[in-house]
Amino acid sequence: xxxxxxxxxxxxxxxxxxxxxxxxxxxxxxxxxxxxxxxxxxxxxxxxxxxxxxxxxxxxxxxxxxxxxxxxxxxxxxxxxxxxxxxxxxxxxxxxxxxxxxxxxxxxxxxxxxxxxxxxxxxxxxxxxxxxxxxxxxxxxxxxxxxxxxxxxxxxxxxxxxxxxxxxxxxxxxxxxxxxxxxxxxxxxxxxxxxxxxxxxxxxxxxxxxxxxxxxxxxxxxxxxxxxxxxxxxxxxxxxxxxxxxxxxxxxxxxxxxxxxxxxxxxxxxxxxxxxxxxxxxxxxxxxxxxxxxxxxxxxxxxxxxxxxxxxxxxxxxxxxxxxxxxxxx
Amino acid sequence: xxxxxxxxxxxxxxxxxxxxxxxxxxxxxxxxxxxxxxxxxxxxxxxxxxxxxxxxxxxxxxxxxxxxxxxxxxxxxxxxxxxxxxxxxxxxxxxxxxxxxxxxxxxxxxxxxxxxxxxxxxxxxxxxxxxxxxxxxxxxxxxxxxx
Amino acid sequence: xxxxxxxxxxxxxxxxxxxxxxxxxxxxxxxxxxxxxxxxxxxxxxxxxxxxxxxxxxxxxxxxxxxxxxxxxxxxxxxxxxxxxxxxxxxxxxxxxxxxxxxxxxxxxxxxxxxxxxxxxxxxxxxxxxxxxxxxxxxxxxxxxxxxxxxxxxxxxxxxxxxxxxxxxxxxxxxxxxxxxxxxxxxxxxxxxxxxxxxxxxxxxxxxxxxxxxxxxxxxxxxxxxxxxxxxxxxxxxxxxxxxxxxxxxxxxxxxxxxxxxxxxxxxxxxxxxxxxxxxxxxxxxxxxxxxxxxxxxxxxxxxxxxxxxxxxxxxxxxxxxxxxxxxxxxxxxxxxxxxxxxxxxxxxxxxxxxxxxxxxxxxxxxxxxxxxxxxxxxxxxxxxxxxxxxxxxxxxxxxxxxxxxxxxxxxxxxxxxxxxxxxxxxxxxxxxxxxxxxxxxxxxxxxxxxxxxxxxxxxxxxxxxxxxxxxxxxxxxxxxxxxxxxxxxxxxxxxxxxxxxxxxxxxx
Numbered sequence: 007x008x009x010x011x012x013x014x015x016x017x018x019x020x021x022x023x024x025x026x027x028x029x030x031x032x033x034x035x036x037x038x039x040x041x042x043x044x045x046x047x048x049x050x051x052x053x054x055x056x057x058x059x060x061x062x063x064x065x066x067x068x069x070x071x072x073x074x075x076x077x078x079x080x081x082x083x084x085x086x087x088x089x090x091x092x093x094x095x096x097x098x099x100x101x102x103x104x105x106x107x108x109x110x111x112x113x114x115x116x117x118x119x120x121x122x123x124x125x126x127x128x129x130x131x132x133x134x135x136x137x138x139x140x141x142x143x144x145x146x147x148x149x150x151x152x153x154x155x156x157x158x159x160x161x162x163x164x165x166x167x168x169x170x171x172x173x174x175x176x177x178x179x180x181x182x183x184x185x186x187x188x189x190x191x192x193x194x195x196x197x198x199x200x201x202x203x204x205x206x207x208x209x210x211x212x213x214x215x216x217x218x219x220x221x222x223x224x225x226x227x228x229x230x231x232x233x234x235x236x237x238x239x240x241x242x243x244x245x246x247x248x249x250x251x252x253x254x255x256x257x258x259x260x261x262x263x264x265x266x267x268x269x270x271x272x273x274x275x276x277x278x279x280x281x282x283x284x285x286x287x288x289x290x291x292x293x294x295x296x297x298x299x300x301x302x303x304x305x306x307x308x309x310x311x312x313x314x315x316x317x318x319x320x321x322x323x324x325x326x327x328x329x330x331x332x333x334x335x336x
Numbered sequence: 337x338x339x340x341x342x343x344x345x346x347x348x349x350x351x352x353x354x355x356x357x358x359x360x361x362x363x364x365x366x367x368x369x370x371x372x373x374x375x376x377x378x379x380x381x382x383x384x385x386x387x388x389x390x391x392x393x394x395x396x397x398x399x400x401x402x403x404x405x406x407x408x409x410x411x412x413x414x415x416x417x418x419x420x421x422x423x424x425x426x427x428x429x430x431x432x433x434x435x436x437x438x439x440x441x442x443x444x445x446x447x448x449x450x451x452x453x454x455x456x457x458x459x460x461x462x463x464x465x466x467x468x469x470x471x472x473x474x475x476x477x478x479x480x481x482x483x
Numbered sequence: 484x485x486x487x488x489x490x491x492x493x494x495x496x497x498x499x500x501x502x503x504x505x506x507x508x509x510x511x512x513x514x515x516x517x518x519x520x521x522x523x524x525x526x527x528x529x530x531x532x533x534x535x536x537x538x539x540x541x542x543x544x545x546x547x548x549x550x551x552x553x554x555x556x557x558x559x560x561x562x563x564x565x566x567x568x569x570x571x572x573x574x575x576x577x578x579x580x581x582x583x584x585x586x587x588x589x590x591x592x593x594x595x596x597x598x599x600x601x602x603x604x605x606x607x608x609x610x611x612x613x614x615x616x617x618x619x620x621x622x623x624x625x626x627x628x629x630x631x632x633x634x635x636x637x638x639x640x641x642x643x644x645x646x647x648x649x650x651x652x653x654x655x656x657x658x659x660x661x662x663x664x665x666x667x668x669x670x671x672x673x674x675x676x677x678x679x680x681x682x683x684x685x686x687x688x689x690x691x692x693x694x695x696x697x698x699x700x701x702x703x704x705x706x707x708x709x710x711x712x713x714x715x716x717x718x719x720x721x722x723x724x725x726x727x728x729x730x731x732x733x734x735x736x737x738x739x740x741x742x743x744x745x746x747x748x749x750x751x752x753x754x755x756x757x758x759x760x761x762x763x764x765x766x767x768x769x770x771x772x773x774x775x776x777x778x779x780x781x782x783x784x785x786x787x788x789x790x791x792x793x794x795x796x797x798x799x800x801x802x803x804x805x806x807x808x809x810x811x812x813x814x815x816x817x818x819x820x821x822x823x824x825x826x827x828x829x830x831x832x833x834x835x836x837x838x839x840x841x842x843x844x845x846x847x848x849x850x851x852x853x854x855x856x857x858x859x860x861x862x863x864x865x866x867x868x869x870x871x872x873x874x875x876x877x878x879x880x881x882x883x884x885x886x887x888x889x890x891x892x893x894x895x896x897x898x899x900x901x902x903x904x905x906x907x908x909x910x911x912x913x914x915x916x917x918x919x920x921x922x923x924x925x926x927x928x929x930x931x932x933x934x935x936x937x938x939x940x941x942x943x944x945x946x947x948x949x950x951x952x953x954x955x956x957x958x959x960x961x962x963x964x965x966x967x968x969x970x971x972x973x974x975x976x977x978x979x980x981x982x983x984x985x986x987x988x989x990x991x992x
Contacts, residue, residue, distance in 0.1 A: 050811075051530040052818025060537055060822075075476050076534070079892055082668060082685030086893075089682050114673065123682060168940060174673045196939050197670055199932065202808035202817075206751050209807060212627035212940060221821070225806045225828015300824030334672045345913040349655060356662065356677065363674055369943030373674035376931045377665040383658035390651050405912065408707040412908055415704055416901065419880055423897045426884060435881055442877035449873055457874060465885065473517070475531050475889060 038098055038277050042073040045101045045267075046094075048087020050080045058135055058265045059103040061297035065288040083173060085111050085123070092124035096272035098281065102129065106264050107177040109321035113328040114175050126321055129268040130278055133285040134313045136298055137264035137306035138219045139239030140181050141249060143232040145211045153235040153255050156215070157189050164192040170204040170213035173197050174334065178204055180327040181217040181238055181261040187330045188257045195334075208232060219263045220246065221302035238262070245302075261323070264306070266313060282310055342395025349388030353381045414446045430480035436462045491613060494840030498848050503546055506539065507845050510547035511852050514554020519562050520886035521699050521879070522691045522900075524571025525795060526812050527890040528555030533819060541823035542838050546845040548819055552812065553605065553849050556795060557857055560597045560788055561864055565590055566879060568699035572690040572756045573791045575921045576645075576763040578698050580776060580783030587779050591723030591865045596733045596781060597788040598857045604741040604789035605850040608796025611745055612803070613843055620804025623749045628936035629947050631752055633957035635930040638757045638922070640961045641764035643968065646916040647777040653919045656910075660923020663688050667928075671935050683895035690756075690925055692887050692900035697917040699883055700900060701907020703876045723861050725781075733785035736766050740789030747790075748797020751809030753929055755794035760922050762790035777916075796846070803839065806831055 045063060047056045056076065063074035079087035084107055091102035108129070112122035142153070150156040160167050171179035174197045186193055196213045198204045201222055208216040209231050216223075216232075220243055226232040227246070234249045238261035242251055252259040267285060269278055288294055289307035298305050308316060356377075366372025422438035436458040444454035469477050497503060517528045529551050536544040559570020564581030577597065584593040611619070626634075639657075646653040666677045667687030678684040725733065740762045747758040766786040767776045776783050801809040806828035808814035817827040825835055832839045870878070887900045910917055941947035949955045 050815070051533045052815040052822075057818060057822055060534060064537075077476065077892060078530075080686075081683055081891065081893065085685060086682045118673065118675075120675075165942070173670060194939060194942070196936055198936070199670055200814070202814045203752070206624075206801075206807045206809050207627070209805065210624040210627055210751075221826070225826045225830065229806070229829035231805075231829065297822075301821055302826055341913060345915070349659070352659075353662075360677065363676060364672070367943075369945075370938060371935055373669035373672045373676060376927070377662070377676060380658055380661040380665060380927070384655065384662055387651055387655040387658060391655065394651075408705060411707040412704040415876075415880070416905055419700075419884070419901055419904070422880075422884060423894065423901055426888065426897065427894050431885075435885075438884075439877050439881060442880065443874060447873040447877075461878060461881070465881070468516075469885075473513070473532065473535070477885070478888070 038280055039070050039072045041099065042075050043070070043099050043101065044075050044077050045103050046087045046091045047076050047078045047103055048080060048084040048091075049078075049105075051078055053080070054105055054263065055084075055103040055265055057301055058298075061294055062103075062135065062267075062285075062288055064297075065291050065294045066284055069284050069287055083107065083176060088129075089123050091268065091270055092128040094270050096270040096274075098269060098273050098277035100270065101132070101281070102268040102270075103265060104268060105177060105266075106262065106320065106324070107180075108268075109317070109324040110175055110180065110328050113325045117328065117333055126317075128271050130271060130273055131310055131313045131317055132267040132269055132278060132281050133289065133310065134264055134266040134306060134308040134316065135285075135289060136301075136303045137262035138221055138303055139237050139243060140178070140217050140261050140263060141220055141223060141227075141234045141237045141243075141246070142182075142185065142215060142217050143208065143223050143227065143234050144215050145208055145213075146231050146233055147211055148214050148233075150233070150235065153250070156235055157191065160189075160191045160193055165194055167215065168194045168196050168213040169215040169217075170196045170198055170207035171216070172201045172204045173199060175328055175331060177263060178217055178219075179331070180324055181259070182215075183327040183331045184259055184261065184323060185217070185252070185257065187327075188259055205232075217261075224302060262306075262320075264320075266317070278310070339401045340395045340398050341401050342391045342398040344395075344401060346388045346390070346392030346395055350385050350392060353385035353388065357381050357385075411446075415442065418442050418446060427478050428481065431477040432462065432466060432480050434478075435465070487613060490836060490840045491844060493836060494842075494844030495847075497542060497837055497841030498546065498844035503543055503841065503845065504848065506543045506547040507550045507849050508852055510550020511554040511849055511856055514551035514556075515558040515561075515853070515856065516554075517551070518555030518558020518570055520558075520570075520889070521562060521568040521883040522570065522695045522886035522890055523555060524559045524573070524691070525552045525555045526571065526815070527691070527886075528552065528558075529812065529815050531889060533815060536819060537822060541820065541825050541835075542841045544819055544823060545816065545838060545842050546849075548816055549842060549845055550849050550852075552795065552816075553792075553846075553853055556792060557598065557601060557853050560601070561594060561857075562699075564593045564597060564784070565864060565868060566699065567702045568879065568883070569694045572694055572921060572925050573759045573787075573794075575694050575698065575918055576759045576787040577784055577791075579763075579918060580778075580780050582702075583777065583779035584781075584784065585868070588722070589725075589729075589779065590868070591861050592725040592729055593781075593784050594861045594864060595723070595725050595858065596729065596785050598854055598861075600733065600737040600740065600785045600789040601792040602850050602854040603737050604744060604791075604793035605796055606847065607741040608745050608748070608793045609843060609846045609850070612796060612799060612846075616800050616804040619749050619800045623751055623801045623809070624805065625953060626750045626752075627951070628933040628940060629951050629954040630957065631750065631754065631933040632930065632937055633948065633954040633961070634747070634750060634754060635757070635926050635933065637957055637961050637964075638761055638926055639930075640964050641761055641768075642919060642922060644764040644767045644773075645760065645922065646919050647774070648914065648916045652915055656915055656917065656919040657923040660920040660925075661927040662923075663693065663920075664924045664927025665931070670932050671939075681895060683891075683893050687928055688899060688924065689891070689896055690921065691890055692896045693903045693924055694921050695883055695887055696900040696903025697907035697910070697920065699879065700904025701911060701917070703879060704904055704908040705911050706872075706876070723865060729781050732781040736762075736782040736786035737789045739765065739769075740786040740791075741793045744790030744793030745797040748794030749800040751801055751807070752933075753810055755791075755798050755810065756925050757922070758790040758794035759787035760925075762786040802827075803831065803843075805829055 045059050047059050049055050059076050066074050079090050094100035112125040115122040144150050169182050207213045236252050237249050289305055295305055363374030364372035365374040418441045422434050425434045439458035440454050443449050444451055469475050517523050529548050532551050536547050559574045560577050562568040563574040563577040567578045567582040569575045569578050581593045668685045743762055744758040748755045766782040767773045798810050801807050802813040808817045887896050937947055
């Protein structure tokens with residue numbers, strides 16, 4: 007494997023040499039998969055789930071000796087794809103690659119008195135693949151050098167500072183809501199229609215603060231257009247050792263933009279086991295690791311039991327955040 | 337009295353506005369300083385109804401609705417029905433079954449061309465399109481369900 | 484200046500490597516083919532083909548994607564002109580006069596003018612990008628929600644010039660477009676508006692299925708096959724090329740379209756879509772015979788096509804100078820860079836000069852390649868129309884379904900297209916023009932969002948629109964235009980609507 011890219015042929019060759027024969031699950035799952043597996047990408051091409059799913063599929067294909075097809079079903083901030091996956095036949099041939107925001111949809115529906123189209127219970131977690139801690143950044147024209155200065159000023163002028171987000175109840179709105187609740191702040195919300203526009207609003211100084219993933223913001227941070235005040239990780243990010251974590255600063259907050267693989271509820275246990283095996287191998291492969299490094303990410307693999315615990319705790323925070331945002335009137 | 341063209345059109349738009357107005361009762365309008373989810377939709381409904389009303393009133397002086405204007409309607413309906421059937425089947429039966437049926441239906445049945453030519457055309461076009469997309473561009477078209 | 488030249492030379496040394504050149508060519512070719520599918524414009528084109536570039540290295544991938552981007556734009560104008568099927572919202576205006584030219588037997592000429600206009604505009608855009616990207620990037624950042632709102636209002640003021648139908652009909656169609664644009668989840672409050680429990684409607688009604696339905700399918704429905712007499716036009720070279728008069732009529736609109744489009748293109752957001760609408764309206768405003776528009780006016784093809792291409796080049800300014808994905812297309816391109824380990828950001832130029840300047844240089848090359856690819860093919864494209872209509876239109880219907888479905892893999896979109904096709908047929912029977920409807924649909928969601936964002940920024944004070952200089956200037960321009968047109972209506976001088984009305988009365992009598 008000479009190129010660090012995603013050359014399928016070299017991957018295939020490498021896999022044929024290095025991957026040992028699979029230990030197969032119980033009898034009736036033995037021939038799984040016997041046809042191509044579809045992974046639903048609920049975001050636009052090139053979006054957060056897509057850039058993980060593609061290299062993942064490229065690594066998995068030689069292991070399972072079946073094609074893994076990525077099908078884009080974008081819409082309604084990821085709700086359309088999730089719903090398609092939730093109602094798919096639970097036979098292991100339709101899977102879902104989704105983000106942290108999968109936990110919030112049902113709560114938003116409840117908030118509006120709508121019957122949720124799907125809940126977390128409609129999915130079986132298979133594995134978490136990456137988890138990028140978020141950072142709170144401010145525009146460089148703002149005077150704040152530390153989180154404390156920002157908090158003090160925001161407290162002095164309630165409802166006068168602005169933060170942008172990728173959209174109401176979106177993946178970049180929720181961590182800010184958690185932080186505002188923890189610090190007792192009131193900051194006005196400027197929703198936009200995506201991570202890019204949210205970052206543009208911050209860099210253009212139309213909003214003063216934004217919680218963004220490190221990967222998306224690092225370019226602007228390096229250029230000095232945005233200043234990171236705190237990260238939502240458990241430990242400091244290796245690339246940004248000077249940015250303190252929220253925990254160090256006294257806020258018990260953790261928030262990651264994680265990406266995980268899900269199967270519809272009712273998928274037979276042996277098939278899920280096999281999927282977990284395959285995912286473990288894929289996540290450990292050099293090719294996948296390299297692809298994630300390219301994205302500015304580290305593989306943060308968690309197998310089903312750990313992932314389930316993590317997801318349950320994470321979802322509670324997110325439901326909290328949705329409720330603390332509440333229904334926006336006006 | 338013969339129906340006037342603009343009266344019918346204006347009436348239809350006023351009706352459309354009224355129907356949407358009725359089905360959007362729970363949208364908060366908000367205030368001018370902070371427009372709510374319902375503000376712009378209400379403005380749009382208002383515009384449609386007012387302009388439709390103008391058309392309705394002024395239509396009495398306009399041209400009337402004549403039957404010969406609609407001579408192509410039967411052809412249009414046939415094409416719409418064929419397309420609707422194809423749309424309903426597209427994701428259920430997949431590209432490889434639906435598309436030849438659609439093409440054959442339109443060329444062979446709607447246009448009444450030579451059956452053999454129509455069949456050859458349908459199958460040929462489907463095969464070429466399939467090869468182009470599935471093989472060359474590597475973008476999956478809806479598959480046949482039992483593949 | 485010298486350093487720019489050096490950098491550009493570095494870029495060309497990358498872009499002219501045989502294998503990079505090959506990928507640029509493949510990108511242009513594939514893009515042209517895919518772009519010819521109804522509904523598949525630049526955005527859908529690069530989205531669909533993005534995975535195909537994952538295996539390449541960064542430079543080749545971005546060069547190929549840029550080729551796909553340009554190519555699908557060219558391809559989209561081809562179907563707009565020949566079959567009245569817009570590849571995307573921006574080519575709606577090309578459909579109108581381009582198709583009218585085809586019906587007059589000038590389809591080849593329209594294609595040539597579109598190709599040359601796109602080439603000129605694209606090259607102009609890249610030159611500007613090379614020379615003044617950094618200051619322009621800083622300017623682009625000053626366009627926040629209030630400025631964006633003002634720009635869209637300006638677009639609405641031009642609306643009156645878009646259609647040949649009466650003002651009431653034009654405004655009515657635009658209002659219906661506004662209504663359709665309101666469907667979906669409200670970005671600011673999360674309310675569902677008229678989504679009728681269909682999750683796919685959460686993001687609103689897509690512009691692509693509406694445009695393809697209203698124009699493409701609507702045209703097919705109102706053309707019963709028995710009335711089509713296939714004219715076997717002998718495709719002599721002379722008939723395919725624009726005449727000297729046509730060239731003369733196209734020159735100024737191409738120049739104006741290039742400048743206008745580029746300026747609108749650098750504004751962050753989705754404003755580039757309205758560049759072709761604005762250009763069409765501007766040309767009509769300036770034309771000696773505005774009543775020719777809609778009946779095959781050369782300027783009605785040349786202006787919007789150039790504006791469209793210049794705008795898409797302009798959209799690269801904030802992406803390359805600031806590292807910000809300001810629009811949907813640049814977001815996909817930046818994801819492609821990211822996948823190859825090149826983090827987007829203002830440092831792109833200094834950290835990866837090979838990629839940056841290779842990309843810029845390949846845009847020069849790509850534009851030239853497309854011109855060389857498309858001009859010889861004009862004859863071939865025009866002869867597609869010689870397929871008997873009974874075989875041609877089923878083919879178009881099939882490609883409409885395929886293209887619209889592929890954009891989002893959403894069958895709901897295909898249903899919307901079909902419904903809009905029926906609507907297009909009915910609207911035509913009742914003498915309505917669907918173009919203002921599409922403009923309304925394009926503008927409605929972004930205007931509403933930027934307006935409400937502005938009010939969030941000002942905490943409810945409308946004065947924000949006059950306090951920010953750019954917004955105030957744009958709104959002042961709107962006011963001046965409204966006063967001017969009010970004056971000209973009052974004076975009834977050179978009013979093309981009255982001329983048109985007089986002609987129609989003459990026809991009826």
